[in-house]
Amino acid sequence: MEERDxxxxxxxxxxxxxxxxxxxLFISQPALTNRLxxxxxxxxxxxxxxxxxxxxxxxxxxxxxxxAREMLQKIHFIEGTIQTIRNEVxxxxxxxxxxxxxxxxxxxxxxxxxEMYPNVEFKxxxxxxxxxxxxxxxxxxxxxxVRGDYEWSGKQDLLFEEDxxxxxxxxxxxxxxxxxxxxxxxxxSKSMRDSLDKWWKENFSSAPCxxxxxxxxxxxxxxxxxxxxxxxxxxxxLLNTNEVNKIxxxxxxxxxxxxxTWMIYHHDNLxxxxxxxxxxxxxxxxxxxxx
Numbered sequence: 001m002e003e004r005d006x007x008x009x010x011x012x013x014x015x016x017x018x019x020x021x022x023x024x025l026f027i028s029q030p031a032l033t034n035r036l037x038x039x040x041x042x043x044x045x046x047x048x049x050x051x052x053x054x055x056x057x058x059x060x061x062x063x064x065x066x067x068a069r070e071m072l073q074k075i076h077f078i079e080g081t082i083q084t085i086r087n088e089v090x091x092x093x094x095x096x097x098x099x100x101x102x103x104x105x106x107x108x109x110x111x112x113x114x115e116m117y118p119n120v121e122f123k124x125x126x127x128x129x130x131x132x133x134x135x136x137x138x139x140x141x142x143x144x145x146v147r148g149d150y151e152w153s154g155k156q157d158l159l160f161e162e163d164x165x166x167x168x169x170x171x172x173x174x175x176x177x178x179x180x181x182x183x184x185x186x187x188x189s190k191s192m193r194d195s196l197d198k199w200w201k202e203n204f205s206s207a208p209c210x211x212x213x214x215x216x217x218x219x220x221x222x223x224x225x226x227x228x229x230x231x232x233x234x235x236x237x238l239l240n241t242n243e244v245n246k247i248x249x250x251x252x253x254x255x256x257x258x259x260x261t262w263m264i265y266h267h268d269n270l271x272x273x274x275x276x277x278x279x280x281x282x283x284x285x286x287x288x289x290x291x
């Protein structure tokens with residue numbers, strides 16, 4: 001079995017289509033089919049069942065996909081360990097980032113790192129922060145950048161905090177919020193949702209007037225800019241935005257509500273020179289102490 005065969009199994013399982021898997025891997029359909037036939041012959045088992053709707057994996061195929069993930073993780077760890085023995089900062093680093101972190105923070109961060117270590121290749125995926133946590137836990141990615149607080153048993157370094165604001169196009173007063181339309185967005189950070197709910201209950205006895213619910217915070221911002229209502233937004237969403245009014249969100253003790261951004265990873269991964277070097281670089285970039 002070659003490394004590409006394990007990659008083919010995973011991609012085919014994700015796409016459930018030979019056509020889509022071949023396109024994603026930049027190989028021809030006949031080439032992918034030939035490798036699939038080789039794998040089936042190698043293990044003397046039928047891996048997939050073909051139909052007009054695509055492919056479905058047999059129990060043997062499901063097991064091989066699980067094994068493929070483990071094999072690729074081991075290969076990645078072996079490569080990193082060999083480079084560490086050679087004291088080289090090179091190789092491939094798998095990063096997962098929330099969409100907003102990717103958009104506003106990651107490009108400049110990577111640019112500066114690559115200037116120092118040009119022999120590093122990055123494989124980047126974006127997703128909701130909760131999904132990034134799951135991928136780091138499963139070792140599908142090496143380092144995750146997440147917004148909000150999540151249950152995580154591994155290492156997590158606080159990069160920065162953003163104050164939360166009540167944001168609107170019109171001038172509004174805090175005491176009038178229950179009567180004003182609110183634009184709400186789906187946050188998969190339970191701690192953030194709990195903090196906002198607690199803040200509301202501390203300040204008002206009636207429920208908010210939620211006019212619109214959206215799935216992304218940047219969509220929420222656009223609706224606020226259109227004058228459809230107010231929203232609770234972190235400071236980072238308001239950069240280069242001057243046409244809004246904002247009221248700081250304070251708790252009963254006068255402390256600002258904040259949204260935190262973390263870097264998460266497994267502590268054992270620090271044994272790999274590339275990962276350790278990148279973690280140290282990111283912490284210094286945000287003026288945070290390491291480890």
